Amino acid sequence: SQKIEQNSEALNIQEGKTATLTCNYTNYSPAYLQWYRQDPGRGPVFLLLIRENEKEKRKERLKVTFDTTLKQSLFHITASQPADSATYLCALDGGSSGSARQLTFGSGTQLTVLP
Amino acid sequence: GEEVAQTPKHLVRGEGQKAKLYCAPIKGHSYVFWYQQVLKNEFKFLISFQNENVFDETGMPKERFSAKCLPNSPCSLEIQATKLEDSAVYFCASSQSPGGNQPQHFGDGTRLSIL
Numbered sequence: 209s210q211k212i213e214q215n216s217e218a219l220n221i222q223e224g225k226t227a228t229l230t231c232n233y234t235n236y237s238p239a240y241l242q243w244y245r246q247d248p249g250r251g252p253v254f255l256l257l258i259r260e261n262e263k264e265k266r267k268e269r270l271k272v273t274f275d276t277t278l279k280q281s282l283f284h285i286t287a288s289q290p291a292d293s294a295t296y297l298c299a300l301d302g303g304s305s306g307s308a309r310q311l312t313f314g315s316g317t318q319l320t321v322l323p
Numbered sequence: 324g325e326e327v328a329q330t331p332k333h334l335v336r337g338e339g340q341k342a343k344l345y346c347a348p349i350k351g352h353s354y355v356f357w358y359q360q361v362l363k364n365e366f367k368f369l370i371s372f373q374n375e376n377v378f379d380e381t382g383m384p385k386e387r388f389s390a391k392c393l394p395n396s397p398c399s400l401e402i403q404a405t406k407l408e409d410s411a412v413y414f415c416a417s418s419q420s421p422g423g424n425q426p427q428h429f430g431d432g433t434r435l436s437i438l
Binding site for chain 1: 327356358365366368371378379381382414416421422423424426427428429430431432
């Protein structure tokens with residue numbers, strides 16, 4: 209069956225360190241993978257998207273990698289700050305093997321950056 | 324507008340009553356999506372629209388749930404004869420595309436509490 213798994217529900221790191229979040233999927237062949245941030249009581253906010261033929265994408269302190277062989281995406285926040293504390297969600301579409309008509313979301317990783 | 328607007332923010336209904344939720348997408352976005360978030364961060368896709376036409380309803384419960392997007396009106400999601408298990412946060416999102424090649428822009432959700 210199709211599954212999207214994000215690493216441990218909660219991740220605590222020290223301010224200034226790099227946070228690395230993982231998103232693993234099975235039985236998908238996504239054409240695109242996206243990352244969102246969700247704060248308590250708010251809707252998800254789009255951060256980055258990466259195509260299946262891209263290995264890496266960067267935006268300011270954020271970096272996303274996409275390995276279609278491992279079926280994994282890594283999401284890095286460098287020089288993390290307490291303001292980065294939030295839940296981070298990965299989402300992917302069905303690509304060529306499934307429905308490209310919708311995104312499916314992982315269950316999220318709650319990141320806490322400790323001052 | 325520039326943001327997805329969802330109303331009301333919080334809706335309380337007794338079991339068996341009807342609940343109706345509204346969503347105004349970003350102007351110029353052709354696609355509207357409804358998601359149900361129950362228990363932390365598990366997003367469940369319900370239905371999507373391309374303008375006023377149903378685009379993908381594979382996640383929509385067959386009974387009790389209905390949705391519409393009519394011209395010049397907010398989109399709506401209606402639940403008839405609500406059950407306790409319908410308690411969740413319902414998010415609406417809009418986008419220029421149904422798949423993963425464009426970000427989805429989310430509203431802040433309607434928290435539905437069934438008593």
